[in-house]
Amino acid sequence: MTTQPTGGATILEVEGLAKTFTMHLRGGVRLPVVADAAFSVAAGECVVLGGPSGAGKSSVLKIVAGTYAANHGAVRVRHRGGMVDTTRLSAREMGAVRRETIADVTQFLRAIPRVPAIDLVAAAGTGETARDEAAHLLTRLNLPERLWSLPPATFSGGEKQRVNIAAGFIRRTPLLLVDEPTASLDHANREVVVELIREKKAAGTAVLGIFHDRDVRDAVCDRVVDVTKFAPGDAA
Numbered sequence: 001m002t003t004q005p006t007g008g009a010t011i012l013e014v015e016g017l018a019k020t021f022t023m024h025l026r027g028g029v030r031l032p033v034v035a036d037a038a039f040s041v042a043a044g045e046c047v048v049l050g051g052p053s054g055a056g057k058s059s060v061l062k063i064v065a066g067t068y069a070a071n072h073g074a075v076r077v078r079h080r081g082g083m084v085d086t087t088r089l090s091a092r093e094m095g096a097v098r099r100e101t102i103a104d105v106t107q108f109l110r111a112i113p114r115v116p117a118i119d120l121v122a123a124a125g126t127g128e129t130a131r132d133e134a135a136h137l138l139t140r141l142n143l144p145e146r147l148w149s150l151p152p153a154t155f156s157g158g159e160k161q162r163v164n165i166a167a168g169f170i171r172r173t174p175l176l177l178v179d180e181p182t183a184s185l186d187h188a189n190r191e192v193v194v195e196l197i198r199e200k201k202a203a204g205t206a207v208l209g210i211f212h213d214r215d216v217r218d219a220v221c222d223r224v225v226d227v228t229k230f231a232p233g234d235a236a
């Protein structure tokens with residue numbers, strides 16, 4: 001069953017998705033997480049993955065991002081004008097999809113040693129304006145300018161998260177994935193993230209996210225997809 005979006009073109013379409021983790025270091029114990037997951041996200045829409053802790057929200061998001069492999073099913077994204085099933089792509093082809101089509105704001109910053117925060121954000125952007133855009137985003141996210149030239153390795157949790165958010169939101173991809181983007185942010189910066197997500201939606205980006213903060217979720221969410229309805233049965 002697919003939940004139909006109301007608005008623009010379909011950007012992401014998940015169908016019949018199943019994921020079972022196999023714990024090779026635990027005698028091959030199998031842990032089914034989702035079975036027959038199906039949902040879609042349209043351009044300009046923000047769909048939130050809901051459900052209690054352990055339901056499989058992050059796993060689904062990571063499969064869409066290409067970080068985890070699916071066991072069954074299709075994950076189709078609109079890439080270069082057509083719908084591409086990313087579960088069938090080579091690592092190289094998936095690399096192109098991730099570069100051009102999917103931006104991914106994870107909970108933790110993948111910092112590169114010795115690279116200053118502003119360069120890290122600018123490198124995620126494109127074109128001659130990338131550095132100005134990086135500065136603009138870091139300003140909006142209230143990251144003190146004295147930190148911009150420093151590598152984020154020693155930054156606080158909230159400072160790292162803001163660099164991470166800037167590096168994700170500087171990108172102009174059709175699909176944006178966000179996993180708990182406001183977890184270590186204060187109220188003012190949570191509001192900035194709400195504004196950034198609204199701007200992405202207005203620009204036609206499809207957003208798929210996980211938000212534990214109810215206020216943030218209510219402010220950006222068009223539909224909730226409850227992951228518990230994809231829970232595998234006993235026979236899985």
Ligand SMILES: Nc1ncnc2c1ncn2[C@@H]1O[C@H](COP(=O)(O)OP(=O)(O)OP(=O)(O)O)[C@@H](O)[C@H]1O
Nearest residue numbers: 021022031033051052053054055056057058059060
């Ligand atoms: N890499 C992994 N290897 C083995 N099991 C995993 C792995 N990642 C997740 N799991 C298991 O899959 C189940 C779903 O985890 P997941 O992180 O997707 O849930 P979640 O709904 O995002 O939870 P939370 O809200 O607590 O972040 C959990 O039982 C977890 O232990």
